[in-house]
Amino acid sequence: MTTDGTSLHYLTIGQASRLIQQREVSPVDLVEAYLRRIDEIDGTLKAYVTVVADQALADARAAETEIAGGNYRGPLHGVPIGLKDLYDTAGVRTTGQSKVLEHRVPAKDATSVAKLRGAGTILLGKLSMHEFALGGPDTSLFELSRNPWDTERGPGGSSSGSGTAVAAGLCMAALGSDTGGSIRIPAAYCGIVGLKPTYGRVSRAGVLPLAWSLDHCGPMTWTVEDAALMLQAMAGPDPADPTAVDAPVPDYSAALADDVRGLTIGVPRSYIDDPAVGVDPEVGAAFDAALAALASLGARIEEIEVPSLAFATEANTMIMISEAFSYHRANLISQPQNYGATARACFVLGGTYTTGDYQQAMRARARVRREYAEVMQRVDLIATPSMATPAGPFDYDLLSLIGIPNFMGPMNQTGMPAISVPCGFSDDGLPIGLQLAGRPFDEPTVIRAAHAYQQQAGLLDRRPGY
Amino acid sequence: MADTFETMLERAGLSLPAGEVERLRPYYARYMASFQVVYEADLADEEVAGRFVAAWGPQSEARS
Numbered sequence: 001m002t003t004d005g006t007s008l009h010y011l012t013i014g015q016a017s018r019l020i021q022q023r024e025v026s027p028v029d030l031v032e033a034y035l036r037r038i039d040e041i042d043g044t045l046k047a048y049v050t051v052v053a054d055q056a057l058a059d060a061r062a063a064e065t066e067i068a069g070g071n072y073r074g075p076l077h078g079v080p081i082g083l084k085d086l087y088d089t090a091g092v093r094t095t096g097q098s099k100v101l102e103h104r105v106p107a108k109d110a111t112s113v114a115k116l117r118g119a120g121t122i123l124l125g126k127l128s129m130h131e132f133a134l135g136g137p138d139t140s141l142f143e144l145s146r147n148p149w150d151t152e153r154g155p156g157g158s159s160s161g162s163g164t165a166v167a168a169g170l171c172m173a174a175l176g177s178d179t180g181g182s183i184r185i186p187a188a189y190c191g192i193v194g195l196k197p198t199y200g201r202v203s204r205a206g207v208l209p210l211a212w213s214l215d216h217c218g219p220m221t222w223t224v225e226d227a228a229l230m231l232q233a234m235a236g237p238d239p240a241d242p243t244a245v246d247a248p249v250p251d252y253s254a255a256l257a258d259d260v261r262g263l264t265i266g267v268p269r270s271y272i273d274d275p276a277v278g279v280d281p282e283v284g285a286a287f288d289a290a291l292a293a294l295a296s297l298g299a300r301i302e303e304i305e306v307p308s309l310a311f312a313t314e315a316n317t318m319i320m321i322s323e324a325f326s327y328h329r330a331n332l333i334s335q336p337q338n339y340g341a342t343a344r345a346c347f348v349l350g351g352t353y354t355t356g357d358y359q360q361a362m363r364a365r366a367r368v369r370r371e372y373a374e375v376m377q378r379v380d381l382i383a384t385p386s387m388a389t390p391a392g393p394f395d396y397d398l399l400s401l402i403g404i405p406n407f408m409g410p411m412n413q414t415g416m417p418a419i420s421v422p423c424g425f426s427d428d429g430l431p432i433g434l435q436l437a438g439r440p441f442d443e444p445t446v447i448r449a450a451h452a453y454q455q456q457a458g459l460l461d462r463r464p465g466y
Numbered sequence: 467m468a469d470t471f472e473t474m475l476e477r478a479g480l481s482l483p484a485g486e487v488e489r490l491r492p493y494y495a496r497y498m499a500s501f502q503v504v505y506e507a508d509l510a511d512e513e514v515a516g517r518f519v520a521a522w523g524p525q526s527e528a529r530s
Binding site (some may be wrong): 242262308310311314315318325329332333336346348349351357359360361362363364366367370387399402 | 471474475478479480481482489490492494495496500501503504505506507509512513514526
């Protein structure tokens with residue numbers, strides 16, 4: 001507990017870093033608090049598939065000594081984090097939550113993990129996920145995490161454990177990956193912030209792929225401020241990933257100081273209201289209230305049309321599972337029994353597409369990119385609900401969701417940065433998310449608007465009952 | 467559709483137990499149906515082509 005009564009496990013990075021720098025809280029205090037918390041409640045929530053308690057304590061002691069010696073590295077120094085179990089971690093098993101890789105222990109860290117270690121973060125462990133970032137609850141290895149707001153509900157995926165852990169105070173921040181919404185979906189369902197940066201902003205090297213041309217790596221946190229701090233450490237070029245762009249990395253925290261006055265936010269209203277999208281009335285009401293709040297803060301709201309949204313979700317699915325099949329084909333042939341039923345089904349179906357199907361989907365993607373590029377000439381951001389509904393039942397059939405339009409996939413096709421920030425709760429007490437997307441490499445504007453909204457929304461103190 | 471599914475599986479090098487083929491068959495049909503919207507879109511002026519940066523070379527393409 002801090003002097004103001006905040007439980008250590010519910011400190012944000014912004015709060016903790018100030019306390020660590022002032023030496024009012026030590027990294028050892030934090031790691032011990034999280035390990036206790038994991039011990040107490042993760043038997044139910046199942047966020048972690050691997051906990052590296054001894055190493056975390058050793059790293060915390062080293063950080064404490066370093067900081068006491070006047071070598072404070074910055075706002076992530078001594079911050080305990082968790083990683084989706086597809087980020088390579090040197091000497092720590094990394095499985096993609098699949099029996100296919102049950103005994104895989106990488107020799108080196110993923111680039112983004114190495115960067116976060118360099119910034120001083122402390123690894124608590126690896127987090128549960130949908131198998132190979134696509135399967136449903138029937139993973140072939142470990143259990144899937146539960147939604148801390150209602151354990152009978154799904155946490156969303158595929159970065160499920162990351163959403164569960166951040167919401168329940170099982171780590172201060174986590175990393176997820178996002179190919180069709182896998183950072184933003186669990187962020188929305190678990191009531192946290194999930195930031196999918198621009199494609200090329202963060203290296204994918206050392207991260208198990210789902211679909212190379214759609215995969216993004218990014219942070220999942222309680223606050224937008226914390227997401228900015230995490231992105232700062234992760235962003236930048238990487239010789240190991242030719243798609244990581246060598247563009248200047250701005251000061252993301254500087255964007256937190258600006259308000260939304262002067263920003264124009266586009267809303268694809270006809271798509272949101274399309275019955276085929278199926279926006280739940282409570283989600284719709286929370287979204288409209290969020291728009292009203294942004295308008296009251298000085299943003300201008302403008303309706304936009306993106307005709308290619310009529311086929312964007314289908315194109316995203318075609319590209320995603322086609323590329324996934326290409327990656328998994330050899331193992332699907334040699335060890336199909338080691339995949340969970342849903343993951344295997346998705347990858348197998350990806351193998352039934354022709355090259356003509358894939359090329360048609362890529363042409364559709366070109367249209368999606370072009371239309372968004374045109375729209376983004378007129379607006380600074382695009383707002384939608386993150387998800388059409390609050391979290392559904394824990395057990396569900398992923399394959400039955402084929403073809404249902406969503407708000408996420410287009411941002412993977414265009415590579416635009418997009419964030420999910422909490423914007424309300426259903427009558428059942430389930431979180432609802434607001435998605436804001438910006439121009440490529442304009443994360444500062446996304447962060448600026450999301451932070452301004454989060455500060456105004458008044459939801460920061462509402463935590464799950466754990 | 468039945469023959470098509472099995473042919474496509476074979477072409478992909480996949481050999482599934484008969485029960486799993488039958489389990490996946492309706493999903494295959496649903497996938498194929500849902501993707502018609504992508505084929506029905508007017509994409510006449512869209513193309514897929516590689517893009518090259520000015521500094522293109524072994525360095526820009528390399529994975530270390």
